[in-house]
Amino acid sequence: MTLNKSTSLAFIALAVSFCIGCSSKEDRDKYDHYYGSGSKVREETALVKLQNDRKTPPPPPVEPAATAPAPAAVDSGKAGDSAAVAAAPEAAAAPVVPKRKPVPADVSALLNKHACFACHQAYDKVIGPAYSEVAKKKYTPDQIVELVHSPKPEHWPGYPPMAPLAHVPKADIVVIANWINSL
Template sequence: MTLKKSTSLALVALAVSFCIGCSSKEDREKYDYYYGSGSKSREEAALVTLQNERRNQPEPVRAPATTSPAASGTETGKTGDSTSAAGSSGSATGAAAAGTASAGAAPAANAAPKRKPIPADVSALLNKHACLACHQAYDKVIGPAYAEVAKRKYTADQIVELVHAPKPEHWPGYPPMAPFPQVPKAEIVVIANWINSL
């Protein structure tokens, strides 16, 4: 008798698990798109797009290190010997060189914002929780760059909520982030404060 009851209960449990597992075709397609084989193709496409964007960006112009033209002109003027005329023409040449150096430095400053290094404690937390697999400080990978997140002006508490229960509608065009409820709030706050400092 016990065997018949346990067999029937096992069959019922098997039928229920089968019904739960077989959701609608649309749900299965969505799951496959975001987490199954579709996610691999989207990740590969995103990486190819990122590599193409990096190739198409112009190289930043770096100004050569030069000595201060004012310092070289004052030193030659103070000597008082017959090379003062050459010193003044040299300072004119130095001023022209400084003009081209500052002209070259201005586009470089406008081309790319200064990138701050990731502090060691934040880097340790990002590695511990595998955040860097999808996010980088300044570059788009799978998810948005942390600098882009900083532009949204989320509070630390909002970032904690978004890590524990992501809202894909906040970031259309990106694959939805998986929830990370296991990450302690205190550690997310450390990461969130760094994000907001970018």
């Protein structure tokens, strides 16, 4: 009698696992792309690109500005005017480099504790958006808490969906959120 019951339950369990395991190839591919081996390739590609971007320094902005005023100086024929013309474009052409604030020690400890740095950096895109990009969205700390606990991928098209981090305490997220909004 017990054998018949356990056999029936085994068949039911097998049928349920078969039904659950049979999803479409498209669904399996999508899952694999975001969470399986596809995510590993995407992560490695993003890290290699980030490392290459850091290795190649941006071209110095002074060279294009220095060559541009030369024709104007020749055309004017006045030595005093050419010095003023040459100085003005260089000052105007100087690129505005965004000020990068260092990550405070308490925030850095929280970001490391909850593994946030695995996907996000303060100013650079890794897998997820940079915190400076998140700051541009002007989320309130409560909105950031909600988005960490239950992410909305539609807010960040082009990025892989973030896993829900319901285990992260609200107080920790509020500290991080206040720092993000200060960027």
